[in-house]
Amino acid sequence: MIKIALVSFGKIARDQHLPALRNNPDYQLLAIASRNASLDGVAHYKTLEELLEAMPELDAVSLCAPPSVRYEQARLALSRGKHVFLEKPPGATLSEVEALTKQAKTAGVTLFASWHSRYAxxxxxxxxxxxxxxxxxVQINWKEDVRVWHPGQAWIWEPGGMGVFDPAINALSIVTHILPKPFFLKEAALQVPSNCQMPIRAQLAFDSDGVPIQADLDFLQTGPQTWDIHVDTDAGRLTLSKGGSQLYINGQLEQEGPDEEYPGLYVRFAELIRSGQSDVDVAPLQHVADAFMYGRRELVEPFEDQ
Known part of the structure; x- marks a missing residue:
């Protein structure tokens, strides 16, 4: 069994990582590292440093903290010879992820940049x-309500928090995976609240050998949430709906099933560890970085969390 610990124990760790680990016989959850949260029956440490000192037998860690602190955590774990699972996005910058990739290769351990939506x-x-x-x-419509999914989480509006790209990178992770050819940003408009650093809406235009790819991103949608990708082809329209959990071909439902995104991620992580490999695809993060580098910024009304 792979002896693993969860680092940071917020909503995503409780709702997704924990049940995926508990239902996978390849793993044994040894500990939680979190300043403010613990789990009955599982060893608890305030910091990753304390955890690594106390449990040298640990094989791997899953890093669930915001990306702004993930690099230092991953660097420390890799330096102790631990396999590392990175929540999405894999880092605050591309340079961080590149450095971690090199470190993991030198250390001979697995680094996994996870993109859960690819497992829908x-x-x-x-x-x-x-x-x-x-x-x-291709048309991407990714619209959700930040007040529902990130209530009171001010970090998402700070540098590294990514704003609307925090959910939208999931769409980009799917599109970079399903399209047979690469694509490149041609134009972007980013609407940034006057009291925030990160965009709350964005419109992106890409090109793939003459094929237009449009993305409409919104972090203020109320009511039903929209996570759809439409692909028009010579055989009609393919639609991935509800974040990729439903597949339609020309309006007919062809594929639907239970949420197995995080269980799929942990199956992949175990495979990588046993084969001595890493999987660090930065394509979705590259497109976000391109949007920030190449996009036109527009100041809009301030954002109030309530």
């Missing part, structure tokens, strides 16, 4: 279907 039920069959079609256009 409809994504693999969508990739296979598109591989045999000619793609004509």
């Amino acid at each position: 039920q409809g994504v693999a069959p969508a990739k296979a279907w598109l591989a045999e079609r000619t793609i004509k256009a």
Whole structure:
């Protein structure tokens, strides 16, 4: 069994990582490292440093803290010979992720940059279907309510928090996975609240060998949430809906199933550890970085959390 610890124990760790680990016989959860949260029956430490000192037998860590602090945590764990699972996005900057990739290779341990949306039920069959079609256009509509998903989380509006790109990078992780050809940013508009550092809405235009790819991103959608990707092809329209959990071909539901994104991630992590490999795909983060570098910023009304 892979002896593992969770570092940071907030909502994503409780709701997704914990049940995925408990239901996978490849893992034994040894400890939690968190300043403010613990779990009955599991050893608890305030910091990763304390954890690593107390448990040399540990094989791996899953880092669930915000990306602004993830590099130092990953660097420390890798230096102690631990395999590292990185929540998305894998780092606050591309340079950080590159440095960690080199460190993991030198240390001979696994580094896994996880993209959970790629493990949604409809994504693999969508990739296979598109591989045999000619793609004509792509439309991404990723709209959710930040007050529902990140209530009171001020870090998301600070540098490194990514704002609307925190959820939208999930869409980019899917599109970079299912499209057979690479694509590049041509134009972007970022709407930034006057009291924030990160955008609350964005519109992106990409190109892939003449194929237009449009993205409409919104962090202020109320009511039903929208996580849809439409791909027009020579054989009709493919739609991934509800974050990739539903696959439609020409309006007909072809694939749907339970949420197995994080269980899929941990299966992959175990495979990588046993094969002595790493998996660090930075393509989704590259597109976000391009948007910040190349996008036109527009100041909009201040954001109030309540």
